[in-house]
Amino acid sequence: MTTLARLQLDIDTRVQTIRDIHPDWLCGKGCDSCCRQLAEVPRLTAAEWDLLREGLAALPPERLREVSQDMVALASQQSRPVVCPLLDRSTGACPVYAQRPVACRTYGFYVQRDKGLYCHDIETREADGNLLDVVWGNHDAIDHSLTSLGEIRLLTEWFDRWENGK
Template sequence: MTALSRLHREIDARVQNIRENHPDWLCGKGCDQCCRRLAEVPQLTATEWALLRDGLAALTPECLQEVSRKMAALGASAARPIVCPLLDSSTGACPVYAQRPVACRTYGFYAQRELGLYCHDIESRVDDGRLADVVWGNHDAIDHRLAGLGESRPLTEWFAGWESAGRGA
């Protein structure tokens, strides 16, 4: 088992535990608010990119062309917040959900308040006491483990390199 798959397994266990204990948890299928309000372009390690690239390669040509269009538009704009270029805007779903990066897997379940890495909708529930018993994941520990997987680069850079290589690399 790779270091990334071990990390995914641990994140998935925490997420499952939170969802089992809070069936009304906001993060789930149908909620795409975090995907529509990114502060920055997601950063991925080479290992995360390799997994995501496999998911992209399995998309239909039409879907991949739409992702490519969104990536190009994102690279040409400095507007914030950012809408994830992988988000299918019509369905609110991620077409590469199974291969999504760690940042996407942890959002809403791991908090890093100093950097604003938490869901404001969930924060309001915490503030009024409805989620007082939630054991949040430590995002700093996740970042430390990701750093051990190597340098991170923006998703747009990984994607541009893949496209320029003819989507074979």
């Protein structure tokens, strides 16, 4: 099992544990708030990009063209928040969900020391004391694990290199 696959399995296990305890957890199919309000363009390791590229390559050509147009627009966008260029805005779904990066897998289930929970709806529930039994994942540990997965680039950079055969 690759380091990335092991990391994904660990993340998926933690996420499922939280979902089992809280079946009404906000993060799930139909919720795309985080995808529509990114603070910055996602950064991926080389290993994450290799997996994501497989998902992109399997998309129908017309969907891949839309992603490409969104990537180009995002690369020059100065304003924030950022909408994920992979998001299908009409359905609110991720067409490469199975190959999504670690940041997408951990969002809403992991926290970083001194950085909060990020999702306003989850932060509100946590502040109200509704999530006292949640054992949050340690995102600092995730970041440490990612350091062994190769070079890190912006999603738009990886995509541009792939599209231009670099």
